[in-house]
Amino acid sequence: MFIVAHLAPSSPVDIIAGEKATLEEKARLAHQYGLDRPLYIQYGSYVWNIVAHGDFGRSFSRSQQPVTEMIRSDFPVTAQLALQAIIFAMVIGLPIGVFAALYHNSWFDRMAMAGVVAMVSVPSIVLGPLLVLFFAVHNRWLPVSGWDSPKYTILPTIALGARTAAIMARFMRSSLLDVLKQDYMRTAIAKGLSRSRAVWKHALKNASLPVLTVIGNSFGALLTGSFVVETIFQVPGIGYVSIDSITKRDYAVIQGMALLVALLFTLVNLSVDILYGVIDPRVRSQEARA
């Protein structure tokens, strides 16, 4: 990542100094930021500072602000947005999936599945502006952009979570349909359990397992989506800052954010794997055998 960022054809010095800067001025700036040292020494000191001091370097473009400080102030915003989007997706998507499976092939099922394909196809760069157009411009019910009160978080949350909601609905439906066909469901109903009790007690828990992996997988999509949604709604999170830094070629910030995102992504996938083992004993026994 470090090397990739430094391979870029233009140097940040050009941007800080501006077009009219003389060569001496540029050299002075390069020296000030340590950019004139050999690449491997720059990399060594970069890694050492992270490991030893938790220091990700400083921003070139934002008046020397430390990257660690930027992460500390911006990350909670993105985390809140992502969390709200996941909750929104679960609250909307899971019940739709469950009802579509229970009333398989009904008009509700067909409507829901058509809606799912439509929702999966409408990207956040289209949905976001359309939401703004309808709820903020046309009807002035909600603010257009910004991040002040909970009211400001509604539209970004929907824009970010809608696609995930559709994916969850689809997975919940197919997963529950599979479970409903199982022998133990027939047994449960044969022994006198009502259908709703059988579904509630036996089917839902088993059906929710595959959905758990979807939540893990959708995290990557949410992170990507947050870049777009934060840009549309001008939410001061890591996505907005990252895109801004890329256009300004702010190495330290790009690297810090990329590291953070990769770390988060790995952590979430790991915890989903672990959680899967905790909930499903079959996975554990398989691993014990292997």
Next chain:
Amino acid sequence: MSDIPVDLSSTEVKEKVTLSPAADAIRRLKRNPAAVISGAYILLLIVVALFAPLLAHNTGGENGAPITRAGLITHWNYDDSDTHYNSLPAPPDSLHRLGTDNLGQDIATRLIYGARISLGVTVLVVFIEALIGVTLGLFAGYGSGLRDLLLMRVTDVMFAFPDILLAVLVVAVLRSGNKALNPVVSIGGLVFALGIVAWPGLSRLVRGQALALREKEYVEAAKAGGVKEPAIIWRHILPNLLSTIIVSVTQDAAAVILAEATLSFLGLGVPPPFPSWGRMIMDALPYKETQPLLLIAPGLLLACTVMAFNFFGDALRDALDPRLRQ
């Protein structure tokens, strides 16, 4: 009275059984209304993209000829005196059916040329994806052991990072700061970035199938008959993978279109003089209150296109996938 009607339909049914797999798949596709509609839409889009210069109203001509770069066009107004730099977008009129943007560019024309960019980028990316994905997948799946292990670890690493973010980084590196962008480098970089992040999924799929096919009797027979490994892969493995590859690539096309639009939206995709739907959405944001059509038109087109590829990919899978035949 002695005439007994001959039932012709029963003989027809018998003939249908002997259809080739491809004809069989096409017959299945034709029966699926979603496939027919989405297929027709995609076909129409391809035609529009190919014949863009004929369809866009203000092209060619000695006076007021559009500015062309590298065979692609940025459309300024027909009449030069009508061109307003940094003016406000204008509502639709008889010449500009969807109005013009803040640079006086005709929206309908930009949408038509945007289809060219969108589909062009998608075709190139999918080609790179198929080339790398299939080659490496076959390489790993057929020749197990070290090759397989090595390749699967590489795809693991690629999977460890969200697709578009990786593409964002690659594009960010290829861009040359705030200087004027060379369009070939910019679009080439975009294609490269999207292609690089797209192949791991396909290569895993191909590997899995190749692993299974390797154990088939006819491969065993070919081996026993002294056929060399490349010939076995080319003649016996690859043809059996073709339907899987086609389905996977069609479904991925939707994701590529989306990724191109997203990157262009973020200002990291197709550079400004070229029309891209994603970029048009971004450019329309400041005018959402006065000219919502500027925003809705490219957004709708983008959503419809992604939806069409999603539907068509699913229909193609149903028509080609042997496991779903029953």
